[in-house]
Amino acid sequence: MLKRCVWVLSALLLGTATVVGAEPPTFLPNLFPFPNPHGILKTFNESGKLDLTGPFFQSLGTNGRSCATCHQASDAWSVSAAHVAERFEETQGLDPIFRTNDGSNCDHDIDTSTVHGRRQAYSLLTSRGLIRIALAVPAEAEFEVVSVSNPYGCTETSTLSMYRRPLPSTNVRFLTTVMWDGRESSMQTGTIPIKPLGSNPGDLQTDLLHQSVDATMGHAQATTAPTPQQQRQIVMFELGLSTAQAVEFGAGSLEAHGASGGPVALYNQDSFVGINDPLGQNPRGTAFNPVIFTLFTPTWAHEQSDNHHRASILRGQTLFNSHPINITGVGGLNDATGLPLMKGTCGTCHDSPNVGNHSVIAPLNIGIADVKNPLNPLGLDYLPVITLKNTAPGQDNGKIILTTDPGRALVTGKWQDIGKFKGPILRGLSARAPYFHNGSAESLKDVVEMYNVRFGMGLTESEKADLAAFLSTL
Ligand code: HEC
Numbered sequence: 001m002l003k004r005c006v007w008v009l010s011a012l013l014l015g016t017a018t019v020v021g022a023e024p025p026t027f028l029p030n031l032f033p034f035p036n037p038h039g040i041l042k043t044f045n046e047s048g049k050l051d052l053t054g055p056f057f058q059s060l061g062t063n064g065r066s067c068a069t070c071h072q073a074s075d076a077w078s079v080s081a082a083h084v085a086e087r088f089e090e091t092q093g094l095d096p097i098f099r100t101n102d103g104s105n106c107d108h109d110i111d112t113s114t115v116h117g118r119r120q121a122y123s124l125l126t127s128r129g130l131i132r133i134a135l136a137v138p139a140e141a142e143f144e145v146v147s148v149s150n151p152y153g154c155t156e157t158s159t160l161s162m163y164r165r166p167l168p169s170t171n172v173r174f175l176t177t178v179m180w181d182g183r184e185s186s187m188q189t190g191t192i193p194i195k196p197l198g199s200n201p202g203d204l205q206t207d208l209l210h211q212s213v214d215a216t217m218g219h220a221q222a223t224t225a226p227t228p229q230q231q232r233q234i235v236m237f238e239l240g241l242s243t244a245q246a247v248e249f250g251a252g253s254l255e256a257h258g259a260s261g262g263p264v265a266l267y268n269q270d271s272f273v274g275i276n277d278p279l280g281q282n283p284r285g286t287a288f289n290p291v292i293f294t295l296f297t298p299t300w301a302h303e304q305s306d307n308h309h310r311a312s313i314l315r316g317q318t319l320f321n322s323h324p325i326n327i328t329g330v331g332g333l334n335d336a337t338g339l340p341l342m343k344g345t346c347g348t349c350h351d352s353p354n355v356g357n358h359s360v361i362a363p364l365n366i367g368i369a370d371v372k373n374p375l376n377p378l379g380l381d382y383l384p385v386i387t388l389k390n391t392a393p394g395q396d397n398g399k400i401i402l403t404t405d406p407g408r409a410l411v412t413g414k415w416q417d418i419g420k421f422k423g424p425i426l427r428g429l430s431a432r433a434p435y436f437h438n439g440s441a442e443s444l445k446d447v448v449e450m451y452n453v454r455f456g457m458g459l460t461e462s463e464k465a466d467l468a469a470f471l472s473t474l
């Protein structure tokens with residue numbers, strides 16, 4: 001019932017855009033409800049109603065795209081693969097997201113003149129919501145690209161094609177590194193690593209300004225950069241947004257009666273770079289607290305004592321905060337600390353309270369791009385295989401790695417950075433499937449299954465369901 005009401009409401013408010021002759025809406029009310037498969041997502045905008053006319057929503061380049069082409073309010077400011085597929089059907093593959101510079105599987109030797117051709121050319125975008133990110137191999141890299149086996153073409157070895165999910169352009173005030181590989185907050189690209197003390201939020205703002213230029217020149221194929229004023233407007237707009245799931249269809253409101261889910265509570269969440277870091281980088285020196293999420297309480301669950309959804313979500317939150325995980329073989333963690341086994345929890349890596357990203361710069365390799373990882377249950381066969389060989393003097397010289405995406409290593413050139421990505425903000429997940437940088441987890445159940453297998457967590461079927469239910473409310 002609730003589900004239907006929301007659909008009708010959304011259709012009424014948004015549908016005006018499709019009425020013949022009607023102008024598209026110029027704003028949305030603040031906290032406008034967007035339904036998704038698990039409930040309702042809302043965005044709280046610091047400055048009130050959501051103005052849909054600013055530069056974030058304007059075509060600033062040459063191919064008709066705006067930031068909002070790939071960062072949609074309904075999809076937690078990313079794009080869900082399901083919605084991209086709908087856009088393909090509605091426009092026969094002509095919506096501006098379907099552009100050959102980075103929307104198609106490859107940018108050359110493809111035929112986009114027919115619907116059939118476009119269906120093939122954009123298959124990774126419509127099936128997994130993936131954008132092609134082409135990056136040059138750094139000149140000083142400690143490795144060489146032996147070969148690229150890519151079923152879609154784009155087998156060049158000097159510039160590699162990777163396929164990545166758009167990260168949400170909301171909740172960005174919590175970011176401690178920009179982009180999956182952190183390349184918009186790295187010295188190598190002339191941007192600034194986001195540091196724990198002093199220079200923030202200046203670091204983050206500078207990086208986001210730079211990012212807005214790169215996105216306009218790249219994704220939107222602009223010939224001139226956005227003006228400084230447009231850049232500032234884009235970044236201030238992003239920094240003012242807080243997005244989270246506000247309603248779960250079975251559990252009801254996630255914001256009342258002892259629950260503090262939803263975007264307004266998130267807006268009021270305290271945060272600083274290094275908050276709750278488990279490895280001593282908290283500038284205030286406070287001890288790490290593994291209880292990362294405190295959104296749901298027994299009071300909330302008991303308020304509707306017969307509500308199975310609430311009980312399950314609460315159990316899932318407890319699993320996230322306390323289920324032991326034997327962390328082994330994680331590049332950037334086990335090697336960096338010299339501890340081959342770390343007894344941790346989900347929050348060892350997702351340590352930022354009620355947000356869930358790394359609170360410091362911490363590119364980690366949990367094996368999501370690793371072609372040879374026997375402990376990853378998620379199939380990668382829809383992605384290219386990139387073969388890298390270590391060419392640096394030393395014990396690893398001559399070693400080979402097969403990966404679908406070198407990640408951080410394409411920024412630093414370092415062998416040890418292959419396969420490292422940031423742990424993203426874990427809010428608004430229900431609105432933006434699939435998950436991980438390469439979209440290899442099609443559902444939150446897949447995410448949980450990955451961790452269960454990769455780290456031998458020994459979760460029962462009902463524990464897996466509880467953890468996935470909890471993630472769906474974020
Ligand atoms: C064609 C799709 C597309 C368009 C258009 C686009 N983006 Fe993105 N955006 C992405 C992808 C894909 C990523 C992740 C890429 C990566 O990490 O390598 C991303 C990442 C980001 C991030 C990083 C978030 C984080 O957690 O690090 C921000 C911020 C962002 N985009 C803002 C913008 C802005 C502002 C614009 C308009 C000027 C824009 N994007 C246009 C696809 C797009």
Ligand code: HEC
Pocket residue numbers: 320325327330333344345346347348349350364365366368369421422423424425426429434435436437438447448451467471
């Ligand atoms: C050892 C560090 C580590 C641990 C432990 C860990 N994560 Fe992650 N998590 C990451 C990293 C790194 C990524 C990004 C990986 C990628 O895409 O390559 C990630 C990504 C995710 C994502 C995908 C987010 C998105 O936007 O696509 C979810 C959901 C998630 N983790 C949930 C969990 C849960 C639940 C647990 C506990 C069962 C957990 N994580 C434990 C490091 C960790």
